[in-house]
Each structure stands twice: as C-alpha cells, then as structure tokens.
Amino acid sequence: MEHTEHLEHTEPPKDMKKKIWRTFWILLGLTIIDIAIYFWLMDHKSMTKNFTFITLGVVKAFFIVGTFMHMKFERKWLPYLIITPMVLVLYFITLMVIEGNYTSFVR
C-alpha cells in the first residue's frame, strides 16, 4: 500500500524552531492582554471592547494558522482557499449579531 514516495511539499524555513517558540510567546502575550483588557474595562460595556477581543482572537488565529499550521509557507492559493470562506463567515456572524439586537426574548 505505501511506498517510499516522493512528496511534493514546500520546504520549511531553516530557523523553524525559533519561529515556533517566538509564536508561542506571542500567543501567550496576546492571551494575557485579552484577560488584562477584560478586567481593566470590566464595567464598561462597549462595542469597541468587543471588537478588540475579536481582533485579538483573529490575530491569534493568524499566528496559529500561519506558523503552526504552516500556511505561511504554502503556495499562495491554499491560504486563499481557507481565508475567503472564513471572511464570509465573519460577515454572517456580524449580521446575525445585529439581528439578535432586533429580537428581544421576553420570559
């Protein structure tokens, strides 16, 4: 079934290990910033705060998908294959949250 096949793949960069650890520290730092913002601005309920959290989440996603999942080093169209539907999903989420504003559950 399996044979020693020649694989086509994009070569990982030479200092991959250093990049990996650097990404870990970045992710850790972003999570700490997340929690710090949460407590610092706990009593202010604002859309800006929510958007900050979502933006930080997306930045973390970029690091995880780019470095850990190797996406940054793949051929250009593979990232587009993944990112394009997800941008549309983000749009969908935004619309549904706005829709939720118009619906008030009265119990």
Next chain:
Amino acid sequence: MSNAATLTTEKKGTWGGGRSPFSVSYGKLMMWIFLLSDAFTFSSLLVAYGFIRHSYESNKVTPWPSPDHVFNHFPFLHGVHLPLMFVSLMTFILIFSSVTMVLAVEAGHRMAKREVGMYMFLTILGGIGFLSCQAWEWTQFITGTHDGHIFADGSFFKGANLMKNEYGPTPFGDLFFIVTGFHGFHVFSGVVINVIIYLNVLAGTYDKRGHYEMVEKVGLYWHFVDLVWVFVFTFYYLI
C-alpha cells in the same frame, strides 16, 4: 515550481499534469478541506450563540450573567475568588500542547524519530490535561454554587441542567454544554488519533515510509482544535 523528478525535460505548465494541486499531497489537502467544513460547523454554533445572547441584552428579568461571576473557581482553592483564571489556564495548556505538536512535526521533517515520539507524548498529555480541566469545569457548573438561586416564581434551584440553571437564562447553560461539549469531543477524538499516530511513530511505521507526513496531518487537526478554543474562549468568556 515543483521539485519532483520528471522523465522528460519538457516544461509542464500548471495544468500539464503530474503534480498535485497547491503542491500539497492529497491527504493534506483533504485534511484542510475537512477543517474548513468543521470550521463552518463551529461558526454556526457561535453564530447561534451570538444571536441568542444578543437577544438577552435588554432583558432585565433574567439577564445574561457576566462570565466572571460564574467562572471564578479554581481546583484545590475552594472559596478563593479567581475569576476566569481557570479557563485561562486551560487556554495555556492547549496552546502549549499545540507548540509541542508543531515541534513534533518539525522533528518529523528531520526524520528524528525519538524527538517526534517525545513531543507527541507531551501533546497527548496536554490534551488529557485539558479534558480533565474541562471535566472539572463541567462538574462545578452542574453542581452549582453554595447559595443557588431563587427564581421569580419563588422556587429554589442549585446547579445547572438543560432545563434551567442558577446563573441566568436557560440558553446560558444549554449553550455552555453544547459549545464546550462539542469542542471537548473534538479534543477527545484528537487525543485518540494522536495516540494512534504516536504508537505508529514508536513502531517505526513512518520511518519505513520515508516521511512523517501523517504527523503533519494530525498536527493540522490538533491546531484546528486549539484555534476553535481560542474563539470559544473569546466569544463565551470574554465578550
């Protein structure tokens, strides 16, 4: 473009055949597409969560609770008020297991069998650790706090089930169980798959095969699980 050896010296274009789309193997591409579909599933859950939660924004009778009022416990520290600390620890565990996973993949590129095994073992430990933490979190949630809650009709209730919970409106409990449960199921299946691949690494299957691409594919799944947790953490606990 590709580094595959060709029998002829004729230059092949993109559609000339003999190469894999995006220059990734079939297995890896299918894993990416599966992850995309799974991302849609989780997105729909989060959309439902956003919609339902937002519809409670103006509700004064049963307001949606603030997460730091509900999730302020920590194992072995009974009674100490530590809002969101435990769930931050869970996030850290999962991110760290992702790091060990990608280190395993990197070791696989160098065909370093023992390193791959060691890093995969650490990843499995991280996954089991996360599941244990989630199980503890669920137990706390279901058992409830010391005081419980008195509902508007005068009835007293402690803890949480799918009908009602002491923290807020019914969907708060339901969505907690569904979203974290579905994610936890993915972590569990990821741990099972990781164990299988780990045993294969130890047995030398991939050494004989000549490449550790299976470790890479399984790594993609594991990173996806971590990624979903990042978003669940953001939407459920922070916002």
